[in-house]
Ligand code: AHM
């Protein structure tokens with residue numbers, strides 16, 4: 131018990147508010163709404179097996195992927211928590227075709243923030259009790275406060291993010307986030323319902339030995355990725371590396387940030403832009419990566435510099451220890 135941290139996420143958010151000049155506390159309220167929603171989703175994820183919320187709802191999302199019941203529930207919970215508290219003026223979700231304009235209450239549209247969210251990433255893992263996550267990304271709107279949000283408020287480069295983070299519903303539940311001053315992780319004490327600071331100033335270790343990729347797709351990968359994988363597997367220096375792939379981006383990322391590794395979801399012959407979405411998955415993970423001393427690219431260019439053109443845009447994704455990502459990039463370049 132002596133090792134228990136007594137700094138709660140709530141206190142941490144308020145303490146850090148002072149880092150921002152002229153802060154009005156709006157971002158703090160927004161992060162608190164995410165904190166609350168994550169606890170509600172956590173409760174649902176934990177009882178998934180007994181609450182008839184496992185399985186599919188019979189509908190598909192905009193990308194034609196089947197929606198799981200918990201996907202839909204988590205989406206509703208986050209949207210409600212964010213819009214009821216009027217801490218955002220707009221929300222875009224991986225589960226919704228279009229962005230939502232937050233209209234309720236006397237302060238309608240007054241917030242300066244928009245949120246982009248993947249409410250339950252890796253949801254195909256729910257049925258088998260494997261960790262899933264929530265990924266979120268926060269921007270200041272570019273349009274005039276007090277007016278309804280517009281598409282351009284959401285289609286911003288990742289470098290513009292005011293904050294980003296994820297929740298991992300794992301063997302313990304954690305929130306990991308950044309407001310651009312490093313990355314901090316908080317673990318939920320389920321008996322108290324409180325998140326405590328457990329992982330201050332998270333950093334990728336300098337060297338990594340884990341590579342995470344769906345190798346079942348090997349035959350469809352670009353030559354540069356195939357060559358890099360052979361390099362990972364070669365017995366030389368500190369190789370072969372270890373393969374670890376959960377198929378749940380948040381969990382794969384979380385492990386790699388702590389232990390050191392690279393996560394790759396490349397383009398394939400059938401999907402030239404890969405699978406992961408730039409706005410809901412790649413940009414928030416890229417900001418966290420860079421804040422934790424890592425590197426995140428599409429194999430050639432920095433993810434955070436990509437100019438988005440549509441809400442559900444996909445992009446190839448290479449993310450992890452700087453050294454490992456640079457090695458992979460070298461193979462990509464040489465195979466051009
Ligand atoms: P989702 O948003 O539909 O859950 O898909 C994203 C997930 C990531 O969490 C994971 O890394 C990837 O898809 C796994 O894809 P695959 O099964 O093709 O390896």
Ligand code: MG
Pocket residue numbers: 224248250251252411
């Ligand atoms: Mg997802």
